[in-house]
Amino acid sequence: QPTRIVKLIRDIAARLETVYQREIDVRTDNEEVLAHVDVNTFDQLMKIFMDNAYKYSSDAIAVEVQDHGQSVEVTIKDRGIGIPEEDIDHIFTRFYRVDKARARKTGGSGLGLSIARELAKLNGIDISVDSQVDVGTTFRLTMESGGNDEEEN
Numbered sequence: 001q002p003t004r005i006v007k008l009i010r011d012i013a014a015r016l017e018t019v020y021q022r023e024i025d026v027r028t029d030n031e032e033v034l035a036h037v038d039v040n041t042f043d044q045l046m047k048i049f050m051d052n053a054y055k056y057s058s059d060a061i062a063v064e065v066q067d068h069g070q071s072v073e074v075t076i077k078d079r080g081i082g083i084p085e086e087d088i089d090h091i092f093t094r095f096y097r098v099d100k101a102r103a104r105k106t107g108g109s110g111l112g113l114s115i116a117r118e119l120a121k122l123n124g125i126d127i128s129v130d131s132q133v134d135v136g137t138t139f140r141l142t143m144e145s146g147g148n149d150e151e152e153n
């Protein structure tokens with residue numbers, strides 16, 4: 001179902017800004033772009049990545065939506081503690097958490113990302129991650145485009 005993804009993200013971000021009391025910047029190159037996603041699934045996915053960005057950083061969170069024609073890319077970027085390279089391949093595994101000290105401080109079960117991966121898989125959304133310790137983390141969700149609003153009408 002073609003969804004106005006930027007509007008959806010702005011709504012989610014506005015809701016979470018109130019909860020976190022943290023700035024969330026949403027940027028895009030196409031305000032009208034449509035994506036083929038299930039709204040509820042996408043909402044859950046965003047919440048998992050945003051909750052992590054919030055927990056593992058203390059600055060503003062940046063969300064960017066890019067229209068690539070056939071696909072739409074959504075990135076969630078934080079400037080937080082980052083993920084060590086040796087852990088990157090494991091973070092989507094159930095109950096995996098990067099280190100015990102970190103785990104104790106922030107709470108959490110280590111389930112978020114494994115759920116995200118399952119939800120994404122069921123919805124044809126590709127997830128990739130880019131991270132550097134003490135610099136920050138970017139999660140990238142790539143999904144099928146739903147065309148452009150103008151073209152549909």
Ligand code: ATP
Pocket residue numbers: 052053056057078080081082083091092096097098099102103107108109110111112113114137
């Ligand atoms: P929860 O299930 O409550 O989300 P969690 O955050 O520990 O708990 P996941 O969301 O699965 O679990 O994340 C797995 C691990 O990946 C985290 O414990 C954390 O170490 C690391 N991680 C995830 N997102 C980030 C991020 N944005 N910045 C730094 N580390 C992250």
